[in-house]
Amino acid sequence: MSRLRLYLPLIKTLQTGLLLATGLAGYLSAHTAPDGLTLLGVAGSLFLAISGSTVLNMWYDRDIDAVMNRTHHRPIATGAVTPREALRLGLILSVLGVGWAVAMAPLYGLVVFAGLFFDVVVYTFWLKRRTCWSIVWGGISGGMPILAGRVMAIGQIDLIGVLLTMSVLFWIPTHILTFSMRYFADYQAARIPTFPSTYGFEATRAIIALSAIIAAASIGVAGVMIGVQAGFLRLMAVLSAGLLVLSFATVFRPSERVNYSLFKYASLYMLASMVLLAL
Amino acid sequence: MKLSRLFLLLAALLAAWQIAIGIDGLESVPVLAYTVAFGVLLVACLLLIILGLGVLESPIVVVVSTIIPLGLSLGLVWEHGGEWRGPYALFATLGFLAVLITRSLPLKGKLPVLVLAVVHGISGLVIFLLPTILAANGTTHAGFALVGLGGALIGLGGLLLSFLKAGRPILSKETILNVLPPLLFLMTMCFVAGFRFG
Numbered sequence: 001m002s003r004l005r006l007y008l009p010l011i012k013t014l015q016t017g018l019l020l021a022t023g024l025a026g027y028l029s030a031h032t033a034p035d036g037l038t039l040l041g042v043a044g045s046l047f048l049a050i051s052g053s054t055v056l057n058m059w060y061d062r063d064i065d066a067v068m069n070r071t072h073h074r075p076i077a078t079g080a081v082t083p084r085e086a087l088r089l090g091l092i093l094s095v096l097g098v099g100w101a102v103a104m105a106p107l108y109g110l111v112v113f114a115g116l117f118f119d120v121v122v123y124t125f126w127l128k129r130r131t132c133w134s135i136v137w138g139g140i141s142g143g144m145p146i147l148a149g150r151v152m153a154i155g156q157i158d159l160i161g162v163l164l165t166m167s168v169l170f171w172i173p174t175h176i177l178t179f180s181m182r183y184f185a186d187y188q189a190a191r192i193p194t195f196p197s198t199y200g201f202e203a204t205r206a207i208i209a210l211s212a213i214i215a216a217a218s219i220g221v222a223g224v225m226i227g228v229q230a231g232f233l234r235l236m237a238v239l240s241a242g243l244l245v246l247s248f249a250t251v252f253r254p255s256e257r258v259n260y261s262l263f264k265y266a267s268l269y270m271l272a273s274m275v276l277l278a279l
Numbered sequence: 280m281k282l283s284r285l286f287l288l289l290a291a292l293l294a295a296w297q298i299a300i301g302i303d304g305l306e307s308v309p310v311l312a313y314t315v316a317f318g319v320l321l322v323a324c325l326l327l328i329i330l331g332l333g334v335l336e337s338p339i340v341v342v343v344s345t346i347i348p349l350g351l352s353l354g355l356v357w358e359h360g361g362e363w364r365g366p367y368a369l370f371a372t373l374g375f376l377a378v379l380i381t382r383s384l385p386l387k388g389k390l391p392v393l394v395l396a397v398v399h400g401i402s403g404l405v406i407f408l409l410p411t412i413l414a415a416n417g418t419t420h421a422g423f424a425l426v427g428l429g430g431a432l433i434g435l436g437g438l439l440l441s442f443l444k445a446g447r448p449i450l451s452k453e454t455i456l457n458v459l460p461p462l463l464f465l466m467t468m469c470f471v472a473g474f475r476f477g
Contacts (some may be wrong), residue, residue, distance in 0.1 A: 238318035
């Protein structure tokens with residue numbers, strides 16, 4: 001039981017929960033006849049695969065975590081969980097998650113595997129320490145759960161699925177880039193290239209605003225194509241307007257408070273949008 | 280503090296419900312006006328949850344908080360005001376622009392306060408009086424009077440905010456910040472219930 005309590009921070013429950021919510025929303029967005037068992041399978045396989053990739057990332061980045069103020073208390077960095085134990089846990093969760101997904105439907109399994117591969121191998125192992133553009137691959141992997149859910153429901157990759165993936169991909173900067181500005185010193189100390197350290201804060205804020213526009217447009221168009229009710233679309237438009245106002249506020253009235261509010265609001269926005277798409 | 284956040288969350292959920300379901304079937308102008316009003320309320324509640332009540336001291340709050348009564352009153356007048364539709368839509372537009380301009384420029388004197396008082400005063404009276412009169416004379420269901428009560432509460436909220444901004448509030452800052460979240464929740468509940476049962 002005490003080990004389980006130590007493992008919990010390794011899977012970043014909030015982040016995993018949000019990604020899981022996008023996967024479930026992708027599945028429910030098809031509005032097919034509800035199948036409890038399949039829904040449970042989607043939830044279980046995605047939870048395992050996302051958790052697995054998160055643990056593997058944390059295992060690989062343990063040296064970075066140790067030098068960053070924000071992360072130095074994490075279980076691997078403090079030695080509460082050994083690297084070998086974390087690696088084993090990450091691999092088991094990943095194999096179980098992808099295996100379950102493949103058993104449910106090969107194409108669904110392929111998309112789940114792609115998410116894990118892009119996140120762990122391309123983003124974390126290969127690019128994260130080399131270029132700030134690594135977040136594009138992090139974003140693509142972040143968009144895989146929603147695509148996987150959609151694929152599981154309709155059996156193929158369609159335009160709506162691509163739009164939903166794009167909405168997550170372009171939403172990521174409103175979350176990650178605000179984060180990298182907030183913890184600028186931490187990333188500098190760990191020598192991780194970020195947009196603020198490579199292109200400056202002003203350009204980073206412009207990128208955040210631009211990507212917020214694309215994310216809001218993608219999710220809106222996907223909502224219309226899915227046939228979301230007018231009232232829910234209205235609500236989605238209001239929430240998107242909030243995201244855009246905050247994004248533009250970071251450009252024209254930059255401050256730590258605006259940056260923090262966008263960072264927090266972006267998560268609420270994504271969660272609320274997923275609920276609206278699923279209804 | 281946790282209780283304040285709970286009230287704000289409930290107010291945000293009620294506003295979201297009103298936008299998504301509560302205004303279905305109306306004409307496009309009231310739908311737009313109510314969506315903007317409840318939308319500002321929703322996003323404001325979320326930001327208050329995220330940033331805390333201290334954000335109320337920001338100068339932009341004065342401008343943003345003007346949108347709520349103007350949007351609600353425009354929707355009400357468009358639905359029930361007959362020939363006043365056009366003139367009131369013009370007043371709402373010019374009123375908002377006047378508040379925006381007088382609060383953006385470094386103006387001296389009492390003009391910004393005067394503009395704010397006129398715009399808030401008229402829109403607040405419309406929200407309070409119109410539903411109350413319509414409910415009293417039987418034009419609408421008696422429950423519609425709750426919208427008027429919501430109008431009275433929004434006026435009270437505005438008054439508390441202006442006390443806060445005045446620097447020498449009649450009530451202490453702590454008291455005002457404690458009262459505002461439940462007041463926002465009650466106000467939103469009155470609006471939602473009034474529109475639902477009216």
